[in-house]
Amino acid sequence: MSATKVRSAPAASAAAQSQTDPLQSLDRIDRAILRQLQTDASISNVSLAAKVKLSAPACLRRVERLKESGLIRGVVALIDPKAAGAGMLVIIGVVLDRSTPESFADFEKAAQKVPGCMECHVVTGEFDYFMTIRTRDSDSFNRLHAEQLLYLPGVRQIRSFMVLKEILSTTKFPL
Amino acid sequence: MSATKVRSAPAASAAAQSQTDPLQSLDRIDRAILRQLQTDASISNVSLAAKVKLSAPACLRRVERLKESGLIRGVVALIDPKAAGAGMLVIIGVVLDRSTPESFADFEKAAQKVPGCMECHVVTGEFDYFMTIRTRDSDSFNRLHAEQLLYLPGVRQIRSFMVLKEILSTTKFPL
DNA sequence: CTTGAAATACTACTACG
DNA sequence: CGTAGTAGTATTTCAAG
Numbered sequence: 318m319s320a321t322k323v324r325s326a327p328a329a330s331a332a333a334q335s336q337t338d339p340l341q342s343l344d345r346i347d348r349a350i351l352r353q354l355q356t357d358a359s360i361s362n363v364s365l366a367a368k369v370k371l372s373a374p375a376c377l378r379r380v381e382r383l384k385e386s387g388l389i390r391g392v393v394a395l396i397d398p399k400a401a402g403a404g405m406l407v408i409i410g411v412v413l414d415r416s417t418p419e420s421f422a423d424f425e426k427a428a429q430k431v432p433g434c435m436e437c438h439v440v441t442g443e444f445d446y447f448m449t450i451r452t453r454d455s456d457s458f459n460r461l462h463a464e465q466l467l468y469l470p471g472v473r474q475i476r477s478f479m480v481l482k483e484i485l486s487t488t489k490f491p492l
Numbered sequence: 493m494s495a496t497k498v499r500s501a502p503a504a505s506a507a508a509q510s511q512t513d514p515l516q517s518l519d520r521i522d523r524a525i526l527r528q529l530q531t532d533a534s535i536s537n538v539s540l541a542a543k544v545k546l547s548a549p550a551c552l553r554r555v556e557r558l559k560e561s562g563l564i565r566g567v568v569a570l571i572d573p574k575a576a577g578a579g580m581l582v583i584i585g586v587v588l589d590r591s592t593p594e595s596f597a598d599f600e601k602a603a604q605k606v607p608g609c610m611e612c613h614v615v616t617g618e619f620d621y622f623m624t625i626r627t628r629d630s631d632s633f634n635r636l637h638a639e640q641l642l643y644l645p646g647v648r649q650i651r652s653f654m655v656l657k658e659i660l661s662t663t664k665f666p667l
Numbered sequence: 668c669t670t671g672a673a674a675t676a677c678t679a680c681t682a683c684g
Numbered sequence: 685c686g687t688a689g690t691a692g693t694a695t696t697t698c699a700a701g
Contacts, residue, residue, distance in 0.1 A: 354569035
């Protein structure tokens with residue numbers, strides 16, 4: 318006996334799976350599909366099918382399964398920050414006054430509304446939150462800082478780390 | 493005379509535009525297109541055209557222009573980190589030994605190869621770099637930390653901020 | 668449960684007004 | 685920009701592994 322197919326159905330119901338690794342339930346072809354779609358999802362289904370050596374219907378069914386399973390969260394257009402007039406990126410460490418649930422909830426609600434806020438996470442360590450904010454230039458960031466960030470609810474301290482050079486910024490996972 | 497159409501073709505050659513804001517050269521319809529595609533780019537062109545109240549060919553021409561101009565950097569599938577077995581996110585502050593060009597170049601080259609590294613930026617302040625890394629769990633991160641991060645070239649210090657809760661993580665720009 | 672071939676419906680795309 | 689026509693694709697159906 319040589320290499321035998323163990324499974325016949327990859328069928329990943331990944332949405333609520335956190336115990337087992339759903340990636341283990343994906344075969345070679347599913348991975349190839351995901352790698353391609355993570356790189357370029359504007360490709361037609363027939364081209365994709367050809368790339369992964371599958372018929373168009375079979376390929377389409379797999380893609381749909383991957384979407385329904387939640388593994389593919391969505392398909393979106395990525396906008397070039399510079400071209401969109403948001404060439405400046407700032408990473409911000411935030412310390413709150415008090416560490417109460419209300420305090421955190423208030424901050425989180427307000428933080429999400431900050432224009433250009435791309436990420437906001439609760440972290441361990443010397444900060445309570447890290448945020449990343451895209452804005453036009455240092456002037457516009459200074460305005461944002463003075464008019465909005467400092468007035469976020471419950472903020473004790475804000476430390477800003479200006480990004481001088483973006484080495485890597487990807488949405489691609491290793492599969 | 494009421495509101496008159498000033499332009500007929502927005503034609504944004506945004507690739508190398510950093511002097512003027514390319515967003516100012518986009519009309520209401522282009523913005524609507526970008527907003528939609530940033531949210532869901534799997535929509536068909538006819539549906540998109542209907543949403544922005546345009547004929548299908550006209551809409552397609554605009555989308556192609558937006559792609560050619562570089563404002564749309566690409567269309568990609570987003571993968572759910574948890575479902576992909578990378579439910580843990582860590583933000584890392586890095587301080588290098590020496591601040592020489594070679595030192596920076598070496599680090600950057602190596603940092604990009606760290607599996608699960610999603611972002612890597614040169615920053616101002618108490619760190620030289622911020623990196624964000626996606627990994628499975630604290631065990632796998634610990635392994636990564638001990639086997640790879642600590643051996644990145646020229647690293648003096650690494651401070652890790654574990655993400656306890658992801659409040660916001662978006663690819664969408666405000667338009 | 669998956670695959671691939673064929674048929675249909677729909678869409679992308681082109682030419683033109 | 686919109687209309688009309690063509691080419692190609694997505695999608696369904698079905699038979700087979």
